[in-house]
Amino acid sequence: MEAHKYKRVLIKISGEALAGDKHFGLNFDVIGPVCDVIKKCNEQGCEIGVVVGGGNFWRGVKDGGGKMERTRADHMGMLATTINALALADALEQRGVPVRVQTAIEMNRIAEPYIRQRATRHLEKGRVVIFGCGTGNPFFSTDTAAVLRAAEIGAEVILLAKNVDGVYDSDPAKNPNAKKYDHLSYMDVLNQGLGVMDTTATSLSMDNHIPILVFALSDPENIYRAVCGEKIGTIVEEEN
Ligand code: UDP
Helix, strand or coil, X not given: CCCCCCCEEEEEECHHHHHHHHCXXXXXXXXXXXXXXXXXXXXXXXXXXXXXXXXXXXXXXXXXXXXXXXXHHHHHHHHHHHHHHHHHHHHHHHCCCCEEEXXXXXXXXXXXXXXXXXXXXXXXXCCEEEEECCCCCCCCXXXXXXXXHHHHHCCXXXXXXXXXXXXXCCCCCCCCCCCEECEEEXXXXXXXXXXXXXXXXXXXXXXXXXXXEEEECCCCHHHHHHHCCCXXXXXXXXXX
16 A cells, blocks of 8 residues: 655755765765665655755855865765766665666766656656766755756655754754754745755755655654654745
8 A cells, every 4th residue: 555645756966965974974874774765665656855954064155164165075975976966876775776877967978868758758667866966056055956856857855854853943953942843934044044054956846836744864764654653853845
């Protein structure tokens, strides 16, 4: 029986989450269990696109800021996302999951170029599609890429896997009384400057009516719970 609520989802996994407590590079103790759960969702017929971040290797503004020209620093960030995409693809393949990597910047020897129709065809055939290189443009984030790809492939929801288990009114690492929201509107996020996604990504999801579910990747089973429509984390969507 199919337990999943959503037929097609876009999972955004930040680079930081892939590094786990190493905070840099790839932590296969994190990647393995995440891929086990993606496999479970895939086997139940949920169509899955994945956008990966690159912050575990390089973030343009943060790491290049002041010492590098912005565009070049962002190019490096987009290459970092591709390293993560390949690592995830490999881990999924090792588990017998059919997978394709598509990159927004062409690098034909190692991945397919991003072509929307081809991506949706892969999804229909039950392949997980991992999108690398973000949007392919500097000055954007992989969060924006996640919304863009979700809109293009017609994903019903963006599953934003983070290092925190939802959206809080203040930093839960610093404030033990921080309050977690179950539900927020896009305008709440924009007006209150809540750290969900950057404003470009939030506006794009608002304009395209794509809900964003924020949850912690530390328990990878959360991906399955999210796909099944269980109430976890914080959902950002239109006001009722
Ligand atoms: N990046 C970019 N354009 C995009 C997506 C990403 O230039 O469309 C660059 C940017 O430098 C960014 C880096 O790639 O800092 C890594 O992406 P991001 O910071 O979104 O990764 P995450 O924080 O999710 O790990």
